Amino acid sequence: xxxxxxxxxxxxxxxxxxxxxxxxxxxxxxxxxxxxxxxxxxxxxxxxxxxxxxxxxxxxxxxxxxxxxxxxxxxxxxxxxxxxxxxxxxxxxxxxxxxxxxxxxxxxxxxxxxxxxxxxxxxxxxxxxxxxxxxxxxxxxxxxxxxxxxxxxxxxxxxxxxxxxxxxxxxxxxxxxxxxxxxxxxxxxxxxx
Amino acid sequence: xxxxxxxxxxxxxxxxxxxxxxxxxxxxxxxxxxxxxxxxxxxxxxxxxxxxxxxxxxxxxxxxxxxxxxxxxxxxxxxxxxxxxxxxxxxxxxxxxxxxxxxxxxxxxxxxxxxxxxxxxxxxxxxxxxxxxxxxxxxxxxxxxxxxxxxxxxxxxxxxxxxxxxxxxxxxxxxxxxxxxxxxxxxxxxxxx
DNA sequence: CGACACATGTAACACGTTACATGATTTG
DNA sequence: CAAATCATGTAACGTGTTACATGTGTCG
Numbered sequence: 001x002x003x004x005x006x007x008x009x010x011x012x013x014x015x016x017x018x019x020x021x022x023x024x025x026x027x028x029x030x031x032x033x034x035x036x037x038x039x040x041x042x043x044x045x046x047x048x049x050x051x052x053x054x055x056x057x058x059x060x061x062x063x064x065x066x067x068x069x070x071x072x073x074x075x076x077x078x079x080x081x082x083x084x085x086x087x088x089x090x091x092x093x094x095x096x097x098x099x100x101x102x103x104x105x106x107x108x109x110x111x112x113x114x115x116x117x118x119x120x121x122x123x124x125x126x127x128x129x130x131x132x133x134x135x136x137x138x139x140x141x142x143x144x145x146x147x148x149x150x151x152x153x154x155x156x157x158x159x160x161x162x163x164x165x166x167x168x169x170x171x172x173x174x175x176x177x178x179x180x181x182x183x184x185x186x187x188x189x190x191x192x193x
Numbered sequence: 194x195x196x197x198x199x200x201x202x203x204x205x206x207x208x209x210x211x212x213x214x215x216x217x218x219x220x221x222x223x224x225x226x227x228x229x230x231x232x233x234x235x236x237x238x239x240x241x242x243x244x245x246x247x248x249x250x251x252x253x254x255x256x257x258x259x260x261x262x263x264x265x266x267x268x269x270x271x272x273x274x275x276x277x278x279x280x281x282x283x284x285x286x287x288x289x290x291x292x293x294x295x296x297x298x299x300x301x302x303x304x305x306x307x308x309x310x311x312x313x314x315x316x317x318x319x320x321x322x323x324x325x326x327x328x329x330x331x332x333x334x335x336x337x338x339x340x341x342x343x344x345x346x347x348x349x350x351x352x353x354x355x356x357x358x359x360x361x362x363x364x365x366x367x368x369x370x371x372x373x374x375x376x377x378x379x380x381x382x383x384x385x386x
Numbered sequence: 387c388g389a390c391a392c393a394t395g396t397a398a399c400a401c402g403t404t405a406c407a408t409g410a411t412t413t414g
Numbered sequence: 415c416a417a418a419t420c421a422t423g424t425a426a427c428g429t430g431t432t433a434c435a436t437g438t439g440t441c442g
Contacts, residue, residue: 001429002286009293019393028296033284036431041395046429064394080294080305083312084287086345091226091402093195094277095340099333100202101273103221112273119276139362140292147288147351152279154347158340169332194401212421229403234423239401257422284430 003035004043005079008052008068012076015056017063018044030141032148047072094155098162109166117159124152196228197236198272201245201261205269208249210256211237223334225341240265287348291355302359310352317345 003025010016010024018040025035044066047053052072056065068076094116101109127149131142196218203209203217215233237259240246245265249258261269287309294300320342324335 002284002289003430005286006289006293009297012299013297017393018395024296028292029289033281033289036433037393038395038433039429039431042431043429045395062393079290080300081308083309084290086312086316088226089316089341089344090283090286091195092340092344093198093283095337096195096199096222096226097272097277098340099221099337100199102333102336103217104202104206106205107273115274116276119279123279123282139358140295143295143355143358144288144292146354147285147291148282150347150351150354151282151285151344154343158343161339161343162336165332165336196402210421211423229405230421231405231423232401232403235402238423255421 003039004047005076007040007043008047008072009076009079011053011066011068012073015065015067017059017065020063021066027138028140029144030138032141032144102166110163113159113163113166117156120152120155120159124149124156127152196232197240198269200233200236201240201265202269202272204246204259204261205266208258208260210252210258213256214259220331221333222337223331225334225337295359303356306352306356306359310349313345313348313352317342317349320345 006025007021010021010028013024016024019037021044022035022037022040025040044053048055048066052069052075053066054069056067059065098109098112101107101112127145131145131149199218200214203214203221206217209217211233212230214237215228215230218228218233237246241248241259245262245268246259247262249260252258291302291305294302294305320338324338324342
């Protein structure tokens with residue numbers, strides 16, 4: 001649901017054709033998330049289907065131009081105005097994986113944490129290397145890169161935290177898997193708000 | 194791609210029927226990500242289609258039990274052994290949104306940052322409140338909660354960082370939108386590795 | 387000429403998600 | 415009894431993603 005919004009936002013700047021849109025998107029995000037061109041066209045179709053963009057004839061060179069509609073503008077405004085979903089946060093694969101690792105007996109949780117930690121640290125190095133260049137020019141990309149860095153750092157911190165807790169749990173003799181047999185359902189509907 | 198793996202991992206612990214699986218999943222993740230029961234069954238079908246689980250007759254009470262296959266076990270082992278995708282990191286909607294906000298002229302970036310900051314801080318409070326209870330018992334849920342906290346904290350830090358950079362950029366007169374007209378493609382294929 | 391970037395699409399599939407239909411069993 | 419929970423499924427849709435088909439222009 002973010003490519004859709006992203007492309008739509010770019011179209012608010014100026015009508016564009018498909019290839020141009022892809023270039024604009026990758027330029028802003030610094031090619032952090034490579035975008036298959038085909039997806040631009042499928043997404044444009046869907047946006048047109050939903051009345052958020054419309055075909056606007058052809059370019060001087062014959063490119064099929066797309067233009068944003070009033071409804072589209074409204075949607076973009078709404079997107080920027082509404083904070084990103086901290087109500088039901090996006091499923092975090094790593095968190096799920098660790099949760100399962102400590103739930104299912106016979107999994108070497110420490111090893112999982114270690115492996116992840118190494119990988120994340122390596123990614124962090126890559127990001128830092130990339131940040132060296134490209135700094136002041138592309139503000140957008142620079143911020144995206146920083147986002148990746150902050151995320152990765154938080155992940156490392158969390159992994160360390162996990163290790164500490166696991167060590168403590170192990171020391172206290174709890175065999176990591178003292179789950180009840182018949183799992184009780186719905187002990188926390190509150191999270192759902 | 195994480196529910197699939199999660200359910201599969203749970204089945205390695207012990208054969209189960211659908212409803213039980215959902216309970217186990219929500220128990221481990223602390224109902225942080227509520228899981229529609231229907232999805233358990235669709236996912237089970239797909240897992241069976243792929244030969245990772247198989248039907249194992251019926252329970253004493255007539256429940257349709259699913260059992261993990263050797264191939265399934267292999268996949269789980271692989272899942273735990275392979276670090277989560279720090280090669281092409283998952284698309285971060287907030288990062289994309291901010292990138293677009295600074296790219297498209299006429300967007301009040303500061304307002305976007307502010308709104309997000311408020312929302313995230315509020316979420317952080319909720320998490321902290323939840324952490325008060327539930328601590329030592331459910332290790333898994335506790336870790337998931339911590340993950341959310343660490344993530345949210347990193348987000349706030351990043352938002353502050355963004356604000357600072359934006360202020361600096363504004364002070365230096367760059368009108369936030371000094372993007373080149375014709376966007377240059379592929380200036381950074383390196384990220385893709 | 388041949389390779390390569392530009393450019394536009396389409397078909398197919400994956401996973402996640404919701405809404406709905408249906409029935410058994412429990413419980414106030 | 416009525417309402418809620420347990421339990422199993424299916425149908426339909428949405429976005430994201432890849433692979434493919436196809437054609438034009440450009441440049442060494």
